[in-house]
Amino acid sequence: MANYFNTLPLREQLNQLSVAEFMDISEFADGVSALKGKKIVIVGCGAQGLNQGLNLRDSGLDVSYALRKEAIEQKRDSWKNATDNHFTVGTYEDLIPTADLVSNLTPDKQHSSVIDAVMPLMKMGATLSYSHGFNIVEEGKQIRKDITVIMIAPKCPGSEVRAEYLRGFGVPTLIAVHPENDPQGKGLAEAKAYCVGTGGHKAGVLRSSFVAEVKSDLMGEQTILCGLLQTGSILSFDKMIEKGIEPGYASKLVQYGVEVITEALKQGGITAMMDRLSNVAKIKAFEISEELKAIMRPLFQKHQDDIMSGDFSRTMMEDWANGDKKLLEWRAATGETAFEKTPAGDVKIREQEYFDHAVFMVSYIKAGVELAFETMVEAGIKPESAYYESLHETPLIANTIARKKLFEMNRVISDTAEYGCYLFDHACKPLLADFMKTVDTDIIGKDFNEGKDMAVDNQELIAVNEAIRTHPVEKVGTVLRTAMTAMKAIKTA
Amino acid sequence: MIHSVVHIAQLSLQYAHHVVLDGLNWQIHRGEHWLIGGKSGSGKSALARALAGLEKTSGIVQLFFDNTSPLPPRALYVSNWYQFTNLEGDRNFYYQQRYNKQQKDDTLTVYAELAHYAKAKNLWLEEVEQYLALFDFADLKNTQLIELSSGEHKKLQLIKALWLKPQLLIIDEPYTGLDKSSRKMLNGYFDKLAAAGVHLVLITNDADLPGCINRFAEIEHGRLKQLDSVLDLSKDAGRVQKTLPLFLKEKPNVSAEVMVHMENIHVRYGDKVVLKDISWTIRAGEKWLLQGPNGSGKSTLLSLINGDHPQAYANHIHLFGQRRGSGESIWDIKERLGIISPEIHWYFDKTAKVWQAVASGFYDSIGLFRQPSYDKQQKVNQLLEFFDLTEYKDRVITTLPLGKQRLVLLARTIIKNPPLLILDEPCQGLDHDQTEHFNTVVDELCGFGKTLIYVGHYETHLPSCLEKKMILEKGEVKTIQDITELVY
């Protein structure tokens, strides 16, 4: 199979990359009617499969699960998830032929073999949906011409998809129709209906394309962002240990700090995160982040280039074929890092302290998020798509680190993201080696403000604030966050 | 001083700009067991927490423990609201998560939790059995914390407290959510503890107290005021009768004669049977009382009606004339009913403000995601006025006294004038007067063609409009009967 993107002429590549239309809620006025009374069969009942299915059923749609034979025979967790919640469960042969819509929610790595098994059983004219477009774009899977291919990609973990739905809300979602497979022109209507069924329409929906979703997701969540947080955590921790900070404190400052810092990011973008620092610290953080951006930019660009050319996915798939040799090796190495092995100490750290004692971390996150965004936009991805795959994802990933450090992050994210994470981390650390020699505990481990008279130059502060606030990721972020939180804001106003 | 257990002098406490305790003095001597009651919002819980060292106060709080006693020299505060965390140690749960089955353990089991507690507090795990037996808890040992009902959570809190037997035991609203028999047993047990050397401080306005309680007080203007008996406690100002806003006098749109029809309902989790062969028909306009001991399946039964339970799809249930699972969405169902329960309260958005919380009732969402129309805004204002909540409209709900919080949730529930009202232990945690106030409001509301399902433990604490009752026991229907006025 050939990489789909690479088969396209440049004109069409650019065309598909640039699909990013923020949809108004009025476009969802038809609700779930395009799927009403139709049979939806979900393949796989894991994090996304179960939670999307629960929502779709609660929205009045007919949902059942097709699982592979082994899962049913061995009563695996996926089988229990589905049967305990009283869904009909059957084999591919039982259920796929009856389906009007088949939703493939198995791990991305398995997509090719799952589609090979499922597609021959699908009804003429049925619909196939995905929550991530890797299989179509990077593996270039060809789908029968009578089948409609759509994507509904919630930009949150499965448990959030359910929790937000039950609150009467939803999570931001990308939807797309594959232009090669929309024979009846029903793709968009069904994608919208599916999205309503999961509650996504209430939190902001971006009309995207398979290509735009994959190229931005691979760059964002799957490589840079996880890698960024991993590298930042390890470098910060190691520096503190080197400089004699108490290990328990250092471990806690990093483990929970990434979550606290990115919570500000989530609520009010880079601006809010930087505003948590004192003026002197903010100016310092700005300077550091500019320096970091200059050092890391070539690496970000290389990653983006490899993703665009398909080299990234090709080498990753080679590793799959090779029994995950590299992945397993890298995973083991991460488990051995000092940060991972040092438990968080039983010390109290105030919320503000996580900022004041970690100016380096704040600068580093700012640098990483802005660079990811800039690099994607330069590569032809629209700012809206780039926002979701940079700033929006970062706090979600940081939450997993707060739970159980890097191990947890790498367990929760997909194998593909884990692979990308290590790849980035291993290239980034040497790149920053010289810079790290200049870092001392004033920016990581101790209070930056301590002993300073806190005076700043007006002009300098104004210029720094201006630069932070007018960055393009802040402009698009303000608009998208408003839609996402909708009226949530008036609650605390 | 030698016979003091507690010496408090010049204790002051402020929340934001609100003075709660103001130079309070208090001595607890050996052999004294205190009841602290009085008006809501007077600072009872704050004092209790300060006594246990859980509040930042100014002044002196000294505890004198008896070194010769075998009981642990410590103070334990049992809060009026339970808390538990997931395995990762945070409280990241969502409403009704306990009904969605996922093949991973979200929380510890009861037994694991107790084992944890034993280790932390140096207790013998074997000993806990007798306390489990006291509260009929032995069957729940392998249940995950998230699966417990609110009454069961309360019991678990008490089990831990009784097991620890600290020299000073402070319990905030000890009877919340307990059924009659547990309550009686508990009072007997308090007397035993007192005899063994535990000093009790109970925070409640309940008059049905253990015999050992021999000191009574309330807080007035931030200071302690000792009273002669429980009868002298001040009461919240009585409610001034107000007329119901016009929009709530409109007879709700009833689409079907039969609101709820269930036939031979079965619900089980693994081997544990929660509901067994239940059939129940509720006609439009009927007012039902649903009762049963803690853990008898009441909340599960109600969750089948309000659209929250996945097992509704596997059972024969008609709601508002439509078969469940025939293409309706849970939002279609929720639109037609209003519900409050301890669980909704527990999961409710901690940052929500009163006005917005009430307005969110139009959309059945937790959190307000839309700007309500002018007409809807007016309704919110009228309803807040009716409930005497206008002055609190910009406050964050969780900063109000529990009784007021419940009224806010009731207002949220009825704002859309739903045909069916489900009030699942709406008065849990409220004292006698607050309960009476609440129930009068329920009576006023239900006069206009509404159908009601009300869950409450105490016969004396019920709205008077109830006409039929169903009693559950161990997941089965024990009785269905009419209520005649003389039942109470």
Ligand SMILES: NC(=O)c1ccc[n+]([C@@H]2O[C@H](COP(=O)([O-])OP(=O)(O)OC[C@H]3O[C@@H](n4cnc5c(N)ncnc54)[C@H](OP(=O)(O)O)[C@@H]3O)[C@@H](O)[C@H]2O)c1
């Ligand atoms: N997780 C996220 O945050 C997220 C967000 C957006 C989109 N997505 C996308 O959603 C999709 C599903 O991801 P997920 O995280 O939900 O995966 P997951 O939790 O790992 O679940 C995968 C499910 O597929 C089944 N499965 C695994 N291998 C299979 C095979 N060879 N054949 C058939 N079934 C197989 C598994 O059950 P058995 O092993 O028991 O058969 C399991 O139920 C992916 O495309 C992913 O990119 C994920």
